Amino acid sequence: MRSLRDSSDVRDDPDELTGRLREAGYLYLPGTLDLGRVEAVSADLRAALCGLGWLDDSGSTRVRSRDRRFTSESMSGGYGALQSVESFHALAHDRVLVDLMSGILGGPAFCHPARVARVAFPADDAGGFFTRPHQDFAGLHVATDVLTIWIPFTSCSGDHQGLCVLPGSHREGFRRPDATMGGARPLYVREEPDDPRWATADYRPGDILVFHSLTVHAAMTNRSDRVRLSADFRYQLPTDPMRPEFLHPHGWPRTPDWPELTGGWTSQRWISVPAEVPLIPPPRDLAYMEILEKIEPPRSRILSGS
Numbered sequence: 001m002r003s004l005r006d007s008s009d010v011r012d013d014p015d016e017l018t019g020r021l022r023e024a025g026y027l028y029l030p031g032t033l034d035l036g037r038v039e040a041v042s043a044d045l046r047a048a049l050c051g052l053g054w055l056d057d058s059g060s061t062r063v064r065s066r067d068r069r070f071t072s073e074s075m076s077g078g079y080g081a082l083q084s085v086e087s088f089h090a091l092a093h094d095r096v097l098v099d100l101m102s103g104i105l106g107g108p109a110f111c112h113p114a115r116v117a118r119v120a121f122p123a124d125d126a127g128g129f130f131t132r133p134h135q136d137f138a139g140l141h142v143a144t145d146v147l148t149i150w151i152p153f154t155s156c157s158g159d160h161q162g163l164c165v166l167p168g169s170h171r172e173g174f175r176r177p178d179a180t181m182g183g184a185r186p187l188y189v190r191e192e193p194d195d196p197r198w199a200t201a202d203y204r205p206g207d208i209l210v211f212h213s214l215t216v217h218a219a220m221t222n223r224s225d226r227v228r229l230s231a232d233f234r235y236q237l238p239t240d241p242m243r244p245e246f247l248h249p250h251g252w253p254r255t256p257d258w259p260e261l262t263g264g265w266t267s268q269r270w271i272s273v274p275a276e277v278p279l280i281p282p283p284r285d286l287a288y289m290e291i292l293e294k295i296e297p298p299r300s301r302i303l304s305g306s
């Protein structure tokens with residue numbers, strides 16, 4: 001597997017960052033976030049996992065049982081406890097992240113309230129994928145210039161890898177998901193895990209990886225005895241449209257909605273979006289696969305350089 005190019009030398013130069021994103025489809029920025037803040041969120045997530053009985057003790061990420069998997073049942077059976085961690089959602093509003101996204105997107109970026117708190121359980125599938133290859137546009141449908149920030153809460157390397165990307169794949173357009181690869185909502189595209197084009201890094205808490213909605217990305221099987229914890233946060237401009245489902249927690253309606261999750265929070269602003277965001281619901285008269293057949297990515301300002 002190749003190594004990601006480190007762009008921290010141009011961290012404060014939005015034009016150069018945008019140029020590199022246009023060229024490679026990703027930006028790897030080690031040491032971007034305050035380590036203390038990331039560790040505090042990680043501790044809150046571990047405490048929630050421990051409360052669910054998924055970890056042995058909140059001081060470590062060692063799993064209680066190697067047989068546990070994160071399935072669609074986990075969305076209603078425990079995931080709400082992770083989604084109710086306020087510090088996790090507040091992190092998406094960290095000034096450093098919002099300024100970085102606004103600089104690249106060319107305006108005041110906001111983060112979708114639907115944020116993935118990912119728990120990658122160990123598995124024995126040597127050499128396979130944990131997250132199968134996909135482009136985020138396949139789930140977003142109505143805006144192309146949506147950037148994901150992937151944030152590791154655990155160090156990743158070797159048997160415990162983090163996200164990998166196919167550099168340059170964003171320039172090959174939208175790839176229709178292959179329904180035979182599964183998922184209630186088809187998302188995945190066929191790529192082999194041993195393809196030498198995959199690129200990743202030995203991530204540490206505080207690092208971030210930014211990628212475009214058309215960049216093919218995946219994650220390899222976690223073969224360690226610890227969970228990998230990470231976040232996917234998605235940012236866009238309020239002038240671009242969004243599907244209304246992203247106003248709700250990730251996993252909703254299986255995951256409970258915000259009124260149930262935010263009971264003890266100090267602020268609701270972490271889950272609000274600018275009032276002007278055009279919300280475009282999916283057409284009611286089409287089956288999901290027909291929607292996927294019809295969608296085309298709107299012209300990308302980032303990729304076209306205008």
Ligand SMILES: O=C(O)CCC(=O)C(=O)O
Nearest residue numbers: 118131148150219230232
């Ligand atoms: O962390 C993972 O395993 C996958 C992340 C992902 O697919 C995303 O950030 O869009």
